[in-house]
Amino acid sequence: xxxxxxxxxxDSDSSNSHMSSHxxxxxxxxxxxxTLLLAVAACSNSSSEDSKIVNWKRGYIVQPIGAAPSxxxxxxxxxxxxxxxxxxxxxxxxxEIEIHEEMMHSTxxxxxxxxxxxxxxxxxxxxxxxxxxxxxxxxxxxxIHNLKEELVPGDSVxxxxxxxxxxxxxxxxxxxxxxxxxxxxxxSNRSR
Amino acid sequence: MLRRTxxxxxxxxxxxxxxxxxxxxxxxxxxxSVTSCAPRIGEDPTAFKGVLxxxxxxxxxxxxxxxxxxxxxxxxxxxxxxxxxxxxxxxCPDVCPVHMANLSSAIYRLTFEDRxxxxxxxxxxxxxxxxxxxxxxxxxxxxxxxxxxxxxxxEVDLVHAALNLxxxxxxxxRKDGQYAVGHAGQIIVIQPNDTSYVVYPFGTRQQDWSNDLxxxxxxxxxxxxxxxx
Numbered sequence: 001x002x003x004x005x006x007x008x009x010x011d012s013d014s015s016n017s018h019m020s021s022h023x024x025x026x027x028x029x030x031x032x033x034x035t036l037l038l039a040v041a042a043c044s045n046s047s048s049e050d051s052k053i054v055n056w057k058r059g060y061i062v063q064p065i066g067a068a069p070s071x072x073x074x075x076x077x078x079x080x081x082x083x084x085x086x087x088x089x090x091x092x093x094x095x096e097i098e099i100h101e102e103m104m105h106s107t108x109x110x111x112x113x114x115x116x117x118x119x120x121x122x123x124x125x126x127x128x129x130x131x132x133x134x135x136x137x138x139x140x141x142x143x144i145h146n147l148k149e150e151l152v153p154g155d156s157v158x159x160x161x162x163x164x165x166x167x168x169x170x171x172x173x174x175x176x177x178x179x180x181x182x183x184x185x186x187x188s189n190r191s192r
Numbered sequence: 193m194l195r196r197t198x199x200x201x202x203x204x205x206x207x208x209x210x211x212x213x214x215x216x217x218x219x220x221x222x223x224x225s226v227t228s229c230a231p232r233i234g235e236d237p238t239a240f241k242g243v244l245x246x247x248x249x250x251x252x253x254x255x256x257x258x259x260x261x262x263x264x265x266x267x268x269x270x271x272x273x274x275x276x277x278x279x280x281x282x283x284c285p286d287v288c289p290v291h292m293a294n295l296s297s298a299i300y301r302l303t304f305e306d307r308x309x310x311x312x313x314x315x316x317x318x319x320x321x322x323x324x325x326x327x328x329x330x331x332x333x334x335x336x337x338x339x340x341x342x343x344x345x346x347e348v349d350l351v352h353a354a355l356n357l358x359x360x361x362x363x364x365x366r367k368d369g370q371y372a373v374g375h376a377g378q379i380i381v382i383q384p385n386d387t388s389y390v391v392y393p394f395g396t397r398q399q400d401w402s403n404d405l406x407x408x409x410x411x412x413x414x415x416x417x418x419x420x421x
Contacts, residue, residue, distance in 0.1 A: 182293070
């Protein structure tokens with residue numbers, strides 16, 4: 001399992017009973033340095049962009065209005081030399097999380113320019129080698145039904161994307177209001 | 193989820209605020225870089241952003257039901273007012289709430305006097321799930337002055353047809369009862385002279401609304417939008 005901005009997972013790999021104290025110290029220093037590095041990466045919210053692994057950043061979960069579902073927007077990048085596939089997402093806040101795509105087409109009915117929008121679930125999204133794209137309003141998004149807890153703007157929640165090759169890539173998404181989606185997200189990038 | 197102590201929760205909150213603040217800074221930076229690159233040579237950044245309807249249409253006549261169960265004669269209730277008319281459904285997590293939030297945020301930044309000149313009407317394309325109570329709660333998440341209208345599927349479809357918006361497409365419900373609804377994504381603006389000249393497709397940003405609202409309020413968009421580009 002890889003982690004984008006959640007550096008607590010390092011704890012799970014840091015115990016080995018057969019190491020000498022010297023090696024342990026070196027390893028500890030390395031862990032501290034690595035943790036700091038990750039902490040800096042997490043704080044600047046730039047994640048592991050330079051490393052050669054599939055990663056995501058700028059993740060936001062939107063506080064739903066009324067009893068409506070919630071949505072997650074984020075940016076995924078695949079710096080590797082091979083294509084990968086986004087298969088799904090998971091989070092402790094819900095068991096009903098789906099990838100959706102907004103089908104939009106503009107027509108003209110009489111003289112009225114009509115901008116039809118229709119949301120469809122999609123089973124996966126292909127990430128070409130050395131590419132990046134955003135899940136953003138009017139394009140693709142992650143829809144979340146039946147939240148188990150109230151989302152409070154300013155909080156953040158654990159979020160995991162599952163890829164065919166890269167496996168699970170964990171991180172956190174910040175809770176924002178709908179009014180802030182406009183500035184928090186980029187314009188839709190619909191290239192595949 | 194995590195069982196947090198008061199202090200633990202505070203520190204988690206502080207940390208998430210830090211990340212959030214960093215996100216905001218990053219967002220603002222990106223926005224700046226986008227907006228600073230956006231105006232190309234010869235392009236007026238204050239140009240009108242709305243999409244003009246080739247043949248302006250009249251304020252439509254229809255009667256639906258408010259979230260309080262009262263009949264609402266659209267023409268009579270809104271005539272002479274700058275009116276924003278939008279169709280959608282509350283189970284939509286993306287287009288409908290983002291479009292509504294962007295418009296309401298820009299309206300909120302207007303002066304009190306200007307806000308009094310505006311009516312925002314939301315007609316559900318999904319009356320089966322959008323009961324008056326559901327619709328009322330959802331709209332109050334944006335602005336309590338927004339009017340929510342509903343009726344039977346046939347009634348709301350007739351209103352769509354009257355406005356040349358096509359017919360909403362309601363998918364077959366899945367096993368869990370969920371279904372999506374295809375609908376027109378534009379917000380229709382009707383001027384105080386009861387004529388509609390302009391629509392705003394989905395993707396209209398808050399800065400676009402803030403740019404256009406004063407021109408829609410004073411009517412100058414008609415001269416400004418006709419300037420050669």
